[in-house]
Amino acid sequence: MKAAAERAERITEAILEVRGISFSYTMREGKKLHVFEDFSLDVRYAEFLGITGPSGCGKSTLLRIMAGLLKPERGEVYFRGKPLKEPTPRISMMFQNPALFPWYTVIENVMLALIHEKELTEEEKMERAKVFLDMVGLMGFESAYPAELSGGMKQRVALARALVSQPDLLLMDEPFSNLDPFTAISLRKEIETLWQNQSLPPSSVVMVSHDIEELVELSDRVVVLTKRPVKIAGIIEVDLDRPRSRRSGRFYEYVDEIYTLLS
Numbered sequence: 001m002k003a004a005a006e007r008a009e010r011i012t013e014a015i016l017e018v019r020g021i022s023f024s025y026t027m028r029e030g031k032k033l034h035v036f037e038d039f040s041l042d043v044r045y046a047e048f049l050g051i052t053g054p055s056g057c058g059k060s061t062l063l064r065i066m067a068g069l070l071k072p073e074r075g076e077v078y079f080r081g082k083p084l085k086e087p088t089p090r091i092s093m094m095f096q097n098p099a100l101f102p103w104y105t106v107i108e109n110v111m112l113a114l115i116h117e118k119e120l121t122e123e124e125k126m127e128r129a130k131v132f133l134d135m136v137g138l139m140g141f142e143s144a145y146p147a148e149l150s151g152g153m154k155q156r157v158a159l160a161r162a163l164v165s166q167p168d169l170l171l172m173d174e175p176f177s178n179l180d181p182f183t184a185i186s187l188r189k190e191i192e193t194l195w196q197n198q199s200l201p202p203s204s205v206v207m208v209s210h211d212i213e214e215l216v217e218l219s220d221r222v223v224v225l226t227k228r229p230v231k232i233a234g235i236i237e238v239d240l241d242r243p244r245s246r247r248s249g250r251f252y253e254y255v256d257e258i259y260t261l262l263s
């Protein structure tokens with residue numbers, strides 16, 4: 001119960017703060033595509049934050065900014081109270097399509113995420129990678145190559161790779177949208193279980209999704225974004241016990257509330 005108490009205490013504190021950022025892409029003729037103008041959002045400690053919004057509004061861009069992969073032109077991103085200047089192993093990202101190296105085995109793909117951990121020997125890296133492969137249900141597939149795996153298994157490798165550095169924050173960009181429904185259900189459950197076990201990293205998860213039911217099932221809060229330039233249309237606090245049943249009337253009240261904000 002210690003974890004729950006700690007969680008309640010920390011839940012109002014931000015692990016990541018996006019403060020008044022502006023960001024634009026420069027197009028071919030030098031024209032600018034303004035994605036964010038003075039945009040702010042907090043990710044709290046120990047929360048599961050869902051993000052949704054129209055296609056092309058800037059959700060993937062926002063996650064890349066949160067990961068330190070893109071720099072805002074104005075404004076600041078703070079991670080655990082300090083300005084985030086570059087990517088850090090403390091923040092991991094998982095994409096819609098698992099970007100695995102085809103010429104490396106499953107375990108080598110996971111070990112790549114530990115490349116900067118200079119104090120670990122190769123054996124220790126291998127041990128650690130194995131622990132996380134077991135955790136995502138890939139025991140026995142260490143020496144397989146990505147081409148030998150199903151889509152769901154590849155996404156599990158990507159999850160093990162995202163978790164092996166034991167990040168505080170996991171960012172997921174539509175992680176289940178390319179999986180068959182059964183694989184998506186089991187992977188969703190596993191991520192929820194992992195996140196709920198607060199003795200394990202990550203503390204906080206941010207997930208972008210178009211699947212509103214999926215967002216209500218998993219999220220403590222759901223942020224609904226508008227079209228560009230992006231504003232927050234609303235933030236829904238989902239106050240339902242876990243594990244959540246999609247059959248309850250209250251579940252669908254949240255779903256409806258989000259659809260209303262999207263339209």
Ligand SMILES: Nc1ncnc2c1ncn2[C@@H]1O[C@H](COP(=O)(O)OP(=O)(O)O)[C@@H](O)[C@H]1O
Nearest residue numbers: 025026033035054055056057058059060061062
């Ligand atoms: N590298 C890029 N260069 C130019 N424009 C981009 C680039 N990446 C995304 N965009 C554009 O920026 C907008 C936001 O993109 P994105 O963040 O991918 O949206 P979302 O994930 O919400 O669908 C879109 O209009 C998209 O076409």
Ligand SMILES: [Mg+2]
Nearest residue numbers: 059060061173
């Ligand atoms: Mg996207």
